[in-house]
Amino acid sequence: MPSAPRLAPAALVACLAAVAPGPARAGGAGEPAAPRHASAGAIAHYLEARRLAREGDPVLAAAELRKAVAHDGATPELRIALAEALADAGRLDEAEREARAVLELDRSGPSASDAQVILGRIAAARGDREGAILALRRAARLEAAVAAAGGEADPAPWRLLAHVYVEAGDDDAAARALEDLARSVPGDGSGFRELGRGALERGEPARAARHLARAAELDPRDPEAHRLLATAHEALGRPSEAREDHLAVLARDPDDASAPLALGRLALAEGDVPAAREWLGRHLRASPDPAAAQVRVAFVWLAAGRPAEALAASRERRDGEDPRLRLAEGLSLQALGRHGDSIAPLAAIPESAHELVVPARVALSDALSRAGRHAEAERALAAPLAARPGDVRLVAARASVLERSGRPGEAERLLAAAAREKERAGLGADAIELAEARAETLVRAGRAPAAVAALREALAAHPRDESLLYALGYALERAGQGEAALAQMRALLALAPDHAEALNFVAYAYAERGERLDEAERLVRRALELEPGSAHVLDSLGWVLHRRGEHARAVEVLERAAAGGSPDPVVLEHLGDAYRAAGRPGDAAGAYRRALAAEAEGGPGPGEGPRRPSVERKLREIEGAARAPISLTPSAARR
Numbered sequence: 001m002p003s004a005p006r007l008a009p010a011a012l013v014a015c016l017a018a019v020a021p022g023p024a025r026a027g028g029a030g031e032p033a034a035p036r037h038a039s040a041g042a043i044a045h046y047l048e049a050r051r052l053a054r055e056g057d058p059v060l061a062a063a064e065l066r067k068a069v070a071h072d073g074a075t076p077e078l079r080i081a082l083a084e085a086l087a088d089a090g091r092l093d094e095a096e097r098e099a100r101a102v103l104e105l106d107r108s109g110p111s112a113s114d115a116q117v118i119l120g121r122i123a124a125a126r127g128d129r130e131g132a133i134l135a136l137r138r139a140a141r142l143e144a145a146v147a148a149a150g151g152e153a154d155p156a157p158w159r160l161l162a163h164v165y166v167e168a169g170d171d172d173a174a175a176r177a178l179e180d181l182a183r184s185v186p187g188d189g190s191g192f193r194e195l196g197r198g199a200l201e202r203g204e205p206a207r208a209a210r211h212l213a214r215a216a217e218l219d220p221r222d223p224e225a226h227r228l229l230a231t232a233h234e235a236l237g238r239p240s241e242a243r244e245d246h247l248a249v250l251a252r253d254p255d256d257a258s259a260p261l262a263l264g265r266l267a268l269a270e271g272d273v274p275a276a277r278e279w280l281g282r283h284l285r286a287s288p289d290p291a292a293a294q295v296r297v298a299f300v301w302l303a304a305g306r307p308a309e310a311l312a313a314s315r316e317r318r319d320g321e322d323p324r325l326r327l328a329e330g331l332s333l334q335a336l337g338r339h340g341d342s343i344a345p346l347a348a349i350p351e352s353a354h355e356l357v358v359p360a361r362v363a364l365s366d367a368l369s370r371a372g373r374h375a376e377a378e379r380a381l382a383a384p385l386a387a388r389p390g391d392v393r394l395v396a397a398r399a400s401v402l403e404r405s406g407r408p409g410e411a412e413r414l415l416a417a418a419a420r421e422k423e424r425a426g427l428g429a430d431a432i433e434l435a436e437a438r439a440e441t442l443v444r445a446g447r448a449p450a451a452v453a454a455l456r457e458a459l460a461a462h463p464r465d466e467s468l469l470y471a472l473g474y475a476l477e478r479a480g481q482g483e484a485a486l487a488q489m490r491a492l493l494a495l496a497p498d499h500a501e502a503l504n505f506v507a508y509a510y511a512e513r514g515e516r517l518d519e520a521e522r523l524v525r526r527a528l529e530l531e532p533g534s535a536h537v538l539d540s541l542g543w544v545l546h547r548r549g550e551h552a553r554a555v556e557v558l559e560r561a562a563a564g565g566s567p568d569p570v571v572l573e574h575l576g577d578a579y580r581a582a583g584r585p586g587d588a589a590g591a592y593r594r595a596l597a598a599e600a601e602g603g604p605g606p607g608e609g610p611r612r613p614s615v616e617r618k619l620r621e622i623e624g625a626a627r628a629p630i631s632l633t634p635s636a637a638r639r
Contacts, residue, residue, distance in 0.1 A: 042071035076111035189218030205235035269532030307335035448479035
């Protein structure tokens with residue numbers, strides 16, 4: 001098997017810094033321990049070395065410490081400081097010699113432990129894991145002896161040892177090292193916290209949750225452990241536990257600003273808008289940067305499918321025409337279907353707002369092209385495309401403008417060429433995104449079989465990519481191959497059981513057929529756990545309930561689906577059908593009229609054919625029934 005990459009000597013300081021070692025035994029955090037018994041000359045050179053180290057000059061700092069050691073070579077603390085400085089300067093062989101010289105002077109005291117830690121760091125930087133583990137275990141034993149004698153042990157050896165185990169892929173050994181630390185330094189959960197953070201970064205939320213729960217148990221006062229645990233619980237689809245974690249953060253730090261934001265987001269996911277308002281308001285009041293907090297709140301509303309609230313949040317107050325709030329305002333207006341109104345705020349975002357330029361110009365070009373101003377839309381993309389010609393978002397936006405301007409073939413060729421270029425450059429993720437956009441363009445152009453072929457070509461290079469596998473199933477369905485589409489989505493779920501879109505697709509397909517409705521409800525409810533508040537998933541759940549004859553419950557769910565942003569003609573038609581089945585013809589007629597207006601404004605729903613003929617027929621049936629004369633019995637006629 002291939003070995004792990006070797007670390008360059010210059011990376012020594014960063015190699016294990018992520019484990020957050022505790023403060024030095026003496027002096028400031030991360031500074032060399034002050035010598036206890038040294039001459040005045042040695043101390044003068046030591047203090048000068050500390051100054052140089054703080055100024056970021058490890059080479060000169062090491063030179064000063066070399067002079068200090070020349071004055072008092074028998075002082076272990078001076079040699080420890082020199083070894084650290086040499087290591088930081090990348091001079092590993094010299095650093096190792098100094099650390100071993102310390103062990104000749106002190107084999108069992110604090111300096112011996114520090115020397116073993118330095119030897120462990122050096123071994124890790126050289127890629128010698130066994131040597132690093134051996135040295136750090138020795139240091140940990142020395143610190144454990146200090147703790148057993150009633151002294152204060154330094155947790156650094158155990159933390160570093162855990163990090164080396166993680167780098168070797170042995171998470172269980174890392175956890176055992178940290179449990180050993182917990183026995184010697186009770187209440188120290190920081191190692192487990194960092195172990196959990198690393199698991200989160202690797203996309204392992206279940207493992208992260210175990211480590212972070214242990215960190216919170218060891219040190220209940222650590223708000224960061226609870227905050228990270230909330231992230232792990234959310235990733236695992238356990239919102240109630242995530243809520244408790246954020247409340248635990250607030251219990252320990254009532255002025256924390258991040259927890260109310262997360263609690264507001266969780267409340268929105270459960271449809272509790274009043275609670276969300278309260279929590280988001282608290283976030284605004286607690287944040288040290290009101291403008292940034294306002295931006296965050298606006299985007300939380302937007303992500304939850306509540307663009308009206310997002311628009312209000314972006315306009316509540318504007319400090320110096322903050323471009324971030326302009327972007328939030330423009331995107332909120334677009335989500336409300338008010339594309340023309342979004343042009344002004346989006347166009348006002350200056351080129352100097354560097355990180356906002358691409359999303360702003362993409363949104364602006366979309367609004368302009370929807371308004372039929374295709375030449376202006378292309379001009380909006382010209383400057384950012386010239387500066388970032390390979391940016392996938394800009395390429396896809398230009399293709400969208402071309403498609404709307406009546407040039408779908410040109411759009412498809414642009415995307416195909418860009419995808420091939422990314423593939424040649426080894427940028428697989430970009431190539432996949434462009435391949436998906438190409439397939440969607442082909443489907444909208446009525447060329448679903450060509451989309452299927454294009455996706456199969458992309459999958460030849462990326463056979464297990466979940467987004468391409470889903471896109472293929474969707475394209476098969478649009479090509480009229482319903483059974484093949486359903487088989488494709490089931491195969492995707494075998495590979496990725498929590499793929500929310502595939503769960504939703506299969507559930508909706510069952511509902512459309514009126515079969516396996518219990519299974520359909522189970523699938524769609526799992527999709528809703530993964531994507532709470534999604535209008536498309538809520539629509540599928542409402543449709544499943546409607547097909548099961550639970551019309552009142554279907555109405556309730558479909559009303560939630562239709563309450564979000566830009567109204568979707570499909571959702572509104574389904575809502576009209578549910579109203580009609582529930583004996584509410586007036587509400588049904590209103591929903592059908594909204595569906596017609598939505599299609600007239602924005603076209604059919606994504607990937608859908610025109611709904612107008614079907615909706616108009618249903619509306620005529622309701623209006624005809626309302627106009628039909630009431631048949632009276634003879635006795636009623638006499639009355």
